[in-house]
Amino acid sequence: MKSVEAGTAPVKGTQGRRRVVAVLSLLGATLFWAGNYVVGAGAVQSIDPLSLVFLRWAIALVPLLVIAQVVERPSWRSVLAAWPWLLALSVCGLLGYNLLLYFALKHTDAFNASLINAFNPALITLAAAVFLRERLTPLAVAGVLMALAGVLIVISGGNIGRLVSTGFGPGEVIMVGAIVVWTAYTIIGRLAPKIPPITATAVQAAVVVAILGPVRFATGGVALPSTGTVLASLLFIAIFPSVLSYLLWNRALTVLPAGGAGVFLNLITVFTAILTVLAGQVHTTAQLVGGAVVIAGVVVTNAPAFRRQKRIRELPGA
Numbered sequence: 001m002k003s004v005e006a007g008t009a010p011v012k013g014t015q016g017r018r019r020v021v022a023v024l025s026l027l028g029a030t031l032f033w034a035g036n037y038v039v040g041a042g043a044v045q046s047i048d049p050l051s052l053v054f055l056r057w058a059i060a061l062v063p064l065l066v067i068a069q070v071v072e073r074p075s076w077r078s079v080l081a082a083w084p085w086l087l088a089l090s091v092c093g094l095l096g097y098n099l100l101l102y103f104a105l106k107h108t109d110a111f112n113a114s115l116i117n118a119f120n121p122a123l124i125t126l127a128a129a130v131f132l133r134e135r136l137t138p139l140a141v142a143g144v145l146m147a148l149a150g151v152l153i154v155i156s157g158g159n160i161g162r163l164v165s166t167g168f169g170p171g172e173v174i175m176v177g178a179i180v181v182w183t184a185y186t187i188i189g190r191l192a193p194k195i196p197p198i199t200a201t202a203v204q205a206a207v208v209v210a211i212l213g214p215v216r217f218a219t220g221g222v223a224l225p226s227t228g229t230v231l232a233s234l235l236f237i238a239i240f241p242s243v244l245s246y247l248l249w250n251r252a253l254t255v256l257p258a259g260g261a262g263v264f265l266n267l268i269t270v271f272t273a274i275l276t277v278l279a280g281q282v283h284t285t286a287q288l289v290g291g292a293v294v295i296a297g298v299v300v301t302n303a304p305a306f307r308r309q310k311r312i313r314e315l316p317g318a
Helices: 004-044 050-072 076-081 083-105 110-116 120-132 138-156 163-164 170-191 197-218 228-252 259-278 287-301 304-316
Strands: none
Touching: 004 083, 004 110, 004 228, 004 259, 050 083, 050 197, 050 228, 076 083, 083 110, 083 170, 083 197, 083 228, 110 138, 110 259, 110 287, 120 138, 120 170, 120 287, 138 170, 138 287, 170 197, 197 228, 259 287
């Protein structure tokens, strides 16, 4: 009996270390994605959104391709055979979402944008019920409505009645469009053939560069960074949220279930709040209350998934 216990202790210790590393990887990935909001908000004041999206993925493309080949060793023939799906994913995700995000950041602050983005998991749940016929429970409906109420609090500055007379701000409207586009990206991704994630990201980045390159040069050329600060911002966006976040996220998914990892996406809003406070931005009560309501709504929406993950972890040997 002692020999069995001695043999299993190192295994349990190794599993524990892997889980710790996975959690740290998720924290790093979400921190860098939060940085995209904060740094991107500054970058779009000097680089137009079209140029920023083009330069971001042009710089990230080579390391993504190299890492995909080294880590995933994909069958490129099979990958390219799925080109219609990859084209649709690229247009909705890496191009559409990021373009709308950067346009939104020209008209609203990073924290506001991240709060609206926090509604995305609830919207995806709703879209999955409509388009994928996934079951939508009364609890999930309540969570979606709660998250929507939180978004309205944020957009209206705490006075929802004001929306009737003044309407939505342009930044908030564009950001809502961004999460709608990302929802479409997620639904398409669930229907698309399974492709290694880093490989899929690399191919989608290549599609963005191929589409935006001619468009950008035909409309006046790419706006290059004018100062060292803007260049540093561009390099951060191209390396950390574009390459390292995907690597860290996918590394974590080899240890943790996707449902459990998805909870960490709510930290993007939390990290954005911290980063903007450190940058000297003062947040309003409406932002803090609305953000808390959004995140609570998302948790309620995904409560069944959390319970399933808990049951899985409680199974012997899980």
